[in-house]
Amino acid sequence: MPVLRIDKEGFRLDDAPFRIISGALHYFRVHPDQWRDRLRKARLLGLNTVDTYVPWNLHEPRPGEFTADGGLDLERFLRLAAEEGLYVLLRPGPYICGEWEGGGLPGWLLAEPDIRLRSTDPRFLAAVERYFAALLPRAAPYLGTRGGPVLAVQLENEFGAYGDDRPYLLRLAEMLRAHGVDVPLFTCDQPADLARGSVPGVLATANFGSRVAESLARLRGHQPEGPLMCGEFWNGWFDRWGGLHAARPPESAAEDLDRLLAAGASVNLYMFHGGTNFGFTNGANDKHTYRPTVTSYDYGAPLDEAGDPTPKYAAFREVIARYAPVPDAPLPEPSKKLDLPGIALPRRAALLAQLPALGTAVPGERPLTLEELAARHGAGDGLGFAFYQARLTVPGATVLHVPAVRDRAQVFLDGQPAGVLERENHEHALAFTVPEGGALLSLLVENQGRVNYGRAIHDRKGLLGTVTANGAALTGWSSTALPLTDLSGLAFADPGPAPLVGPVFHRGEFDVAAPADTYLDLTGWTKGCAWVNGFALGRYWSRGPQRRLYVPGPALRPGRNEIVVLELHATARAEVGLCGTPDLGPTEE
Incomplete structure (x- = not known):
């Protein structure tokens, strides 16, 4: 050339x-x-x-x-x-x-x-x-x-x-x-x-x-x-x-x-x-x-x-065409699309119960960032989630303070949801009651994306600074990187009619005669991420504007296909759909 x-x-x-x-x-x-x-x-x-x-x-x-x-x-x-x-x-x-x-x-x-x-x-x-x-x-x-x-x-x-x-x-x-x-x-x-x-x-x-x-x-x-x-x-x-x-x-x-x-x-x-x-x-x-x-x-x-x-x-x-040669050819035609509503996701796996299949805990006196876990412990790639645990030993009314949440932390006491801390809302503190005998404090922290522009690119992820309970520093932490690049070790089961509180992986199957581009509709779901045949589609969030995730045709295969959805909170329905049209949400006027 x-x-x-x-x-x-x-x-x-x-x-x-x-x-x-x-x-x-x-x-x-x-x-x-x-x-x-x-x-x-x-x-x-x-x-x-x-x-x-x-x-x-x-x-x-x-x-x-x-x-x-x-x-x-x-x-x-x-x-x-x-x-x-x-x-x-x-x-x-x-x-x-x-x-x-x-x-x-x-x-x-x-x-x-x-x-x-x-x-x-x-x-x-x-x-x-x-x-x-x-x-x-x-x-x-x-x-x-x-x-x-x-x-x-x-x-x-x-x-x-x-x-x-x-x-x-x-x-x-x-x-x-x-x-x-x-x-x-x-x-x-x-x-x-x-x-x-x-x-x-x-x-x-x-x-x-x-x-x-x-x-x-x-x-x-x-x-x-x-x-x-x-x-x-x-x-x-x-x-x-x-x-x-x-x-x-x-x-x-x-x-x-x-x-x-x-x-x-x-x-x-x-x-x-x-x-x-x-x-x-x-x-x-x-x-x-x-x-x-x-x-x-x-x-x-x-x-x-x-x-x-x-x-x-x-x-x-x-x-x-006014300034340069343009091929003498018709405009490209849209690709074929797939419509398949009502795909049930009956099998489930609670994330907190599946931690050994998703990552290895690293002990430390303080929470380790995702960057430290990746660079110093070979754990994960710095993307996805971090999971932290420490023991609360003093019972009674407790204020948990985290100087910097990067970027969104779901807080659990003995496995039960206690609240959410969001960086976007400038939240740092959460109040709850620790039972007699103490409780296991767990935080699932999502890296929602490192800053890509300006001086804020020095954007470390996880829990930053000294975490305190009623002003006293918490020590004795375990930190686990959860890149979620391999879900093959998850043990799915049919939970029966009882709803599972998130975070929960939901799994289902569907058949396709001829793979084609489509969009995963997650109406009724709250927040999380999705995979088709192990291909990571990305994040969804009910706050919008985006309401459907693009599924490339090559990610599907003729015959049986698998879909996994990690719902961090709760869903109003245990099914999803594949639609032939996108929905990027309401447009600026």
Whole structure:
């Protein structure tokens, strides 16, 4: 493939002027059996390039354990892109934001109590060096200079919104070059942050979703010559639990895309296809109040969560056709969908009774964070839940105080629910009565997603600080990481008519003649997570806005299928349904 070059006038490919018309498509948010379909639809839209982040935290779930297979097979994704005639913009981080857990930074980094992320802290840079040493040799054969599809590689991500540390950015650039990255490097920042986020010799691009003329003018003022490029054209937005579903009208987004292309700029749609925060991979924001992101990353993109074209797809295709060749082909058809109501989940397993099958308790004088459990005890990957226990020996009225709950703690006395403490509600204390003879205190703490943006990314999970009962420090704890990546050891049984108080795993089976995309409807359920045939679909929560979880067709199989739902509280019905349509909730007016 030809090599991208940058001169004073713009991009050149094979010594001919070239405009990048790209769309973001994160391989790790899409089932790998659907990668080719999404890439083909990118080409049919008129895109010549796709853009992807690389999630360090998934590729290195524990220090020194690098994985790149299955849904993390970046090399296969790059090969498929090339086969579909698409170039690639590669964004390896180490920080990626993306409303992704921790912005892609592995949680185990935070086992060091005073580490400074995204800085020249030697401990952080040593971890980045090890990550790049594992990742970049895999990506190198796919660089444009070696006949591959990768035109350019991003240096960090929106660093100007975080800090002003040019030596850090320069050190990352040295690392990339030392590991064989010889294609152009670029940065991306919001227009107001360009000076802090860019470095000499690296192309600066700007991120925005409106005010096109003003944003391009600021980019040109910062970078007097060379290509103008919108590194992220925000054609939609993400949702948070407890909010409304964000939606940008196709007409508005298409008008701004037209302005961008009419100005001669290159563009990267963010997102072309958003996909899904499967499992426990969603991020969160914390601007004085913690707000976790929902499971769907539909993002109001031209392709919806199931890969079906939306009205925005047709509107964007019409705009792109004014400025670049668009394949002479009809719009893609929506995929077939599966409807199957009334799936019973009769078998159950209480989480508190199944702890030995889910994790190993680690003793300590204080509660250990998920980061400490992962990095120092090889327990879990820093995602999912942490379970804590300590003995209360003084009977009577008791006030439990937890300085920091990260992020939501269900509290139990002798296995019975005593209350909930939520970070989002700034809750720290809970009152209850300890019976004569004392009681076993248990806390199930959910990591609802590490903060992915801003200074709050140093977001440790579990119980932080000294936990007290009536002002006296509690000691003698056991801490258990519950990543819930393997549920095969659970012992399910039919409990009969008696309801089980959550947290409880519910299991059922259903038959499918021909697998197809569908959506898991959890009406009547309260909060938890779900799996189909062991594939982690993600979290659900009755507070919305999202009401159904996307189930990729490849996660199903012909014949008998299994579904497991972990309900943390209670359900009004012991059944779920599969629906042919999504429900992302009420939309902002």
